[in-house]
Amino acid sequence: MASGSCCLVKIGPSILNSDLSNLASECQRMMDAGADYLHLDVMDGHFVPNLTFGHPVVKCLRPKLPDVFFDMHMMVAKPEQWIEEMQAAGASQYTFHYEATEDPKTCIRKIKEAGMKAGIGIKPKTPVEVLDPFIDLVDMVLIMTVEPGFGGQKFMGDMMPKIAYLREHFGQIDIEVDGGVGPATIQQCADAGANMIVSGSALINSENPRETIRYMRTVVEEAIQRSQLER
Ligand SMILES: O=C(CO)[C@H](O)[C@H](O)COP(=O)(O)O
Numbered sequence: 001m002a003s004g005s006c007c008l009v010k011i012g013p014s015i016l017n018s019d020l021s022n023l024a025s026e027c028q029r030m031m032d033a034g035a036d037y038l039h040l041d042v043m044d045g046h047f048v049p050n051l052t053f054g055h056p057v058v059k060c061l062r063p064k065l066p067d068v069f070f071d072m073h074m075m076v077a078k079p080e081q082w083i084e085e086m087q088a089a090g091a092s093q094y095t096f097h098y099e100a101t102e103d104p105k106t107c108i109r110k111i112k113e114a115g116m117k118a119g120i121g122i123k124p125k126t127p128v129e130v131l132d133p134f135i136d137l138v139d140m141v142l143i144m145t146v147e148p149g150f151g152g153q154k155f156m157g158d159m160m161p162k163i164a165y166l167r168e169h170f171g172q173i174d175i176e177v178d179g180g181v182g183p184a185t186i187q188q189c190a191d192a193g194a195n196m197i198v199s200g201s202a203l204i205n206s207e208n209p210r211e212t213i214r215y216m217r218t219v220v221e222e223a224i225q226r227s228q229l230e231r
């Protein structure tokens with residue numbers, strides 16, 4: 001891991017590819033396996049070529065998982081549009097895409113005013129430096145390692161320099177990696193400096209999700225420890 005990091009490792013399953021007719025029990029299954037938070041993928045058919053769910057589903061889920069941190073991955077055009085609804089439904093963090101808005105600063109301000117944590121993400125073709133002006137304003141940055149829209153895609157290892165850049169230049173910020181992350185790819189994410197690990201298909205389809213989470217957590221923790229020794 002690049003220098004400057006001493007942040008906490010958090011594992012956040014994406015339930016995108018789970019049995020959505022059993023959404024609450026799939027979420028609970030992931031939390032029981034040792035997850036730290038849930039990464040909930042919202043798609044609107046405009047920003048990405050797919051549809052999932054919106055705030056009404058989050059509202060139903062919240063009472064079933066009252067204490068769980070919900071990281072809303074908002075793959076939607078005009079992300080400003082859903083901030084109040086998501087907050088009212090029980091979202092903990094609102095992670096929008098830089099590419100989806102003309103005014104990221106106002107979007108961040110509105111998320112904070114609504115009382116949620118703010119995350120900002122970029123698609124694979126977007127250069128990481130566009131995030132520089134927003135790092136001090138947000139709680140988390142998201143580096144996509146697939147084109148957003150679908151679970152189960154191949155991990156893009158060539159996104160790792162983006163993570164290393166953020167860790168190198170912005171110290172302890174929470175860096176989330178999302179897309180094709182699992183036991184086979186976690187080492188690359190850990191070495192680059194990611195500390196918030198989204199894993200969808202690899203966890204949902206795992207025969208032993210507890211062991212898969214434990215393994216990924218250990219790999220990232222060891223990378224953080226190494227980076228601290230190197231400092
Ligand atoms: O944002 C996403 C897709 O746009 C998902 O969070 C991501 O793809 C997780 O699923 P998997 O680990 O199967 O790739």
Ligand SMILES: [Fe+2]
Nearest residue numbers: 014041073178
């Ligand atoms: Fe996601």
